[in-house]
Amino acid sequence: MTSTTFGARFREALETRGPLCVGIDPHPGLLGDWGLDDTVEGLEKFALTAVEAVAGEVSLLKPQSAFYERFGSRGIAVLERVISDARAAGALVLLDVKRGDIGSTSQAYADAYLDQSSPLAVDAITASPYLGFGSVSPMIETALRNDAGVFVLALTSNKEAPEVQHALVEGGRSVAGTVLDHLAALNQGAEPLGSIGAVVGATIGETGESFDFNGPILVPGVGAQGGTVDDVRRIFGAAARNVTPSSSRGLLAAGPSVSAFRDACRRANDEFRVLAGA
Numbered sequence: 001m002t003s004t005t006f007g008a009r010f011r012e013a014l015e016t017r018g019p020l021c022v023g024i025d026p027h028p029g030l031l032g033d034w035g036l037d038d039t040v041e042g043l044e045k046f047a048l049t050a051v052e053a054v055a056g057e058v059s060l061l062k063p064q065s066a067f068y069e070r071f072g073s074r075g076i077a078v079l080e081r082v083i084s085d086a087r088a089a090g091a092l093v094l095l096d097v098k099r100g101d102i103g104s105t106s107q108a109y110a111d112a113y114l115d116q117s118s119p120l121a122v123d124a125i126t127a128s129p130y131l132g133f134g135s136v137s138p139m140i141e142t143a144l145r146n147d148a149g150v151f152v153l154a155l156t157s158n159k160e161a162p163e164v165q166h167a168l169v170e171g172g173r174s175v176a177g178t179v180l181d182h183l184a185a186l187n188q189g190a191e192p193l194g195s196i197g198a199v200v201g202a203t204i205g206e207t208g209e210s211f212d213f214n215g216p217i218l219v220p221g222v223g224a225q226g227g228t229v230d231d232v233r234r235i236f237g238a239a240a241r242n243v244t245p246s247s248s249r250g251l252l253a254a255g256p257s258v259s260a261f262r263d264a265c266r267r268a269n270d271e272f273r274v275l276a277g278a
């Protein structure tokens with residue numbers, strides 16, 4: 001494992017490779033569109049083709065664990081291969097697992113994904129703070145000890161999210177706002193960027209929140225869910241330079257041609273490069 005922090009590697013990757021995060025979500029329908037069966041062999045062919053096409057040039061790859069878990073232990077073996085091939089090709093791997101549980105179980109999740117001696121070790125994971133922010137502390141502490149990162153859900157892209165995330169706590173701050181406050185405290189003083197990020201959907205509209213918490217920001221919801229580069233600029237303002245916009249179906253639909261998929265990723269990466277100047 002490298003000895004530079006995740007935040008520093010994230011910053012450097014965005015500067016050298018561009019902002020895009022490519023989601024590797026092997027949906028059953030996409031396997032069919034690629035002429036593959038909905039089997040572990042189809043999963044393996046799909047996922048490794050996508051990794052081979054772009055892991056050498058984009059900043060981040062984000063496999064969604066559920067699509068691999070569908071196939072049991074053999075699916076997890078494919079996920080391990082996706083992780084190791086992508087990291088070997090120089091991409092940062094952000095495993096989308098959205099973990100959150102009581103502290104002792106959170107520590108087990110941290111050991112599974114963030115301890116760099118684990119078979120499923122990655123650069124960063126997604127975590128849910130909605131059991132209370134302190135419940136994700138074992139993941140954050142383990143990440144920091146291992147030069148890894150955690151992206152904590154703040155304002156997610158799903159339509160059901162506001163019911164919980166926009167609710168107001170004592171003092172009038174929103175629940176999501178308190179998550180962002182925790183992130184600002186954790187990343188305070190870190191240079192060039194802290195390692196504890198937020199997940200904020202490109203589809204959230206106007207919330208009045210500030211995203212100036214000195215950490216990486218994963219922004220799903222571009223592409224298939226309708227978010228655009230203009231949405232990202234409007235929502236994040238000056239913090240847009242810390243954003244990695246993430247698209248899965250919108251890019252993967254360009255396959256099975258490797259060159260068409262790679263071109264779609266290059267076009268999206270280029271389109272979002274304007275964020276660096278925010």
Ligand SMILES: O=C(O)c1cc(=O)[nH]c(=O)n1[C@@H]1O[C@H](COP(=O)(O)O)[C@@H](O)[C@H]1O
Pocket residue numbers: 023025064096098126155156157158199200201220221222223224225246247248249250
């Ligand atoms: O954490 C995530 O990545 C995530 C958070 C969120 O608020 N919304 C969201 O769509 N995601 C994930 O981002 C990906 C979006 O996929 P596409 O809509 O196909 O680009 C999926 O893997 C989702 O699980």
